[in-house]
Amino acid sequence: MVEVTRRRAIEDVASELFRAHGYAATSVRDIARALDIQGPSLYAHVTSKEDVLRAIVDRAATRFEQAADAALATARAGHSAALDPAAALAALVRAHVRVITDDVGTAGVFVHEWRALTGERRAGILERRDAYEARFRDLVTDGIATGDFELTDPAVAAKAILGMLNALSTWYSPDGRLPAGRIADHLADLVLRMLQGGSR
Amino acid sequence: MVEVTRRRAIEDVASELFRAHGYAATSVRDIARALDIQGPSLYAHVTSKEDVLRAIVDRAATRFEQAADAALATARAGHSAALDPAAALAALVRAHVRVITDDVGTAGVFVHEWRALTGERRAGILERRDAYEARFRDLVTDGIATGDFELTDPAVAAKAILGMLNALSTWYSPDGRLPAGRIADHLADLVLRMLQGGSR
Incomplete structure (x- = not known):
């Protein structure tokens, strides 16, 4: 429990530093200093700066996924028959916006710094990003099929x-x-207008 | 002239490396190695990795600005009276897209890595980004005034x-x-549909 709390504190502080100065310009020593601990002590909790970034990016990805799940479940609950693509997409957009505005620091690191991940960490997050994007793409495809989107x-x-x-x-x-x-x-x-068109 | 060519070669190679691996993960030594020269020789041409990033970002910013100038001049030339906001905005969008697709490596570094700039370099590029964004905002404002955009x-x-x-x-x-x-x-x-609305 103490270990979980400490790791979370490290991630929160690192998240702020990455957002303020960028991942490149932030060192493990900077993170340790902001937590008022010694650099070597930090390594008892994390194996590398990239490890901290991966944890932040993973956590953010989970938030986006869970918010999208909840939004789509609610949109589906309202429609026992077919899902209304416009309503569902609006719900998905609002969920995504809420995740960003609820914690813009973590979201900013997720959006901008995931590129600094390498190897399997990068491949893993790319896969999750693709699956997340597919939710939007599939709803747009559904809306074209129903004639809601043009x-x-x-x-x-x-x-x-x-x-x-x-x-x-x-x-x-x-x-x-x-x-x-x-x-x-x-x-x-703006998103719905873009998809619905019809004025031109 | 030789110096200009060498600096440009450094920027091109650095641009590719920054895009492929990120600014954080690229060292001056990596840039030197890709150019097949010694690290210390590279420092005869550049003072730091951030100096190279600044040069790349500056060059990209200039391209976006010049493309926008040209697009707006052409849009204006077609209309001796008032500018058509929709046509002008479409021209601006196309110009922006062309700068990205013509050299997606440099554009990618511009879009994602400018945050790694610090101090005055960062302030300078932020100012140019704001002025550039104002061109889009002003055209949208014009279009609302003329009733073209809703x-x-x-x-x-x-x-x-x-x-x-x-x-x-x-x-x-x-x-x-x-x-x-x-x-x-x-x-x-998509941009014009978003601005023109009218279907809802």
């Missing part, structure tokens, strides 16, 4: 949507002009 | 558009399923 390339649309949403991790601030809920409204609206 | 927050829309476009630097491949021109078509279409 577009020709669900893969490009899914990448566009996630690009738009993930950029939030660079510009969202809890002290910013817009509260998180308003931003979620704007982005869900 | 939305309430040009700042959020501009960030959404650039997030969508910049994500291309992570998924575009010259050998991919879609040629660059088709991707530009799709993205310009």
Whole structure:
């Protein structure tokens, strides 16, 4: 339990440092200093800086996945017959936005620093990112099939949507002009307009 | 001239390494090795790894700015009276996409690794990024004023558009399923639909 708490504290501090200064510019010594412990003591808890990054990225990926699961389950619960693709996609967008705005530090590290992972760690996270993106792509495909969405390339649309949403991790601030809920409204609206088209 | 060529060769090689392995995982020694020269010789041309990153990011920023200038000048030339905001924005989107697809390596470093810059280098590039984003935001604002676009927050829309476009630097491949021109078509279409709305 103490060990879990200590690891979590390390990840939280590292997350803040990675976000503020970038993964490249942050050393294990910086993390140790921020925790007010000695560098060597830190190595009792983590094997490397990349190990800490992997833990942060894994945790963030799990949050996105669980939020998407919950959003889709709720959207499905409302429709005993076929799922409404627009409602489901809006729910997915709002869930994604909420994960970012609830903890923009961790989300920012997830979005920007996962590229610093190497080997199997990188392959593992790439696989999870692909599976997550597929949820968006599949819903867009469903919406095209039902006639709710008007577009020709669900893969490009899914990448566009996630690009738009993930950029939030660079510009969202809890002290910013817009509260998180308003931003979620704007982005869900922009995404649905993009998919529904019909005005041109 | 030789010095210019050598510096450019260093930047090109560094650009590829930063994109493939990330800025964090690339050392000056890696860059020297890829150029088949000794580490110390490299320091005759560059003062630090961050110096190389700054040069790459600066060059990429200049490309985006020049492409946007050209696109807007062309859009303006077609309209002696008022600029058509939708046509101008589509031109701006296409120009941005072309800069990315023409050299996705440099664009990827620009989009993902500028965060590793520190101090004045970081402040300088942030300023240019803000000015660049303002071009998109201003056109969205113009389009709302003329009634071409239907939305309430040009700042959020501009960030959404650039997030969508910049994500291309992570998924575009010259050998991919879609040629660059088709991707530009799709993205310009998605952006305009998002702004024009009207179907809901």
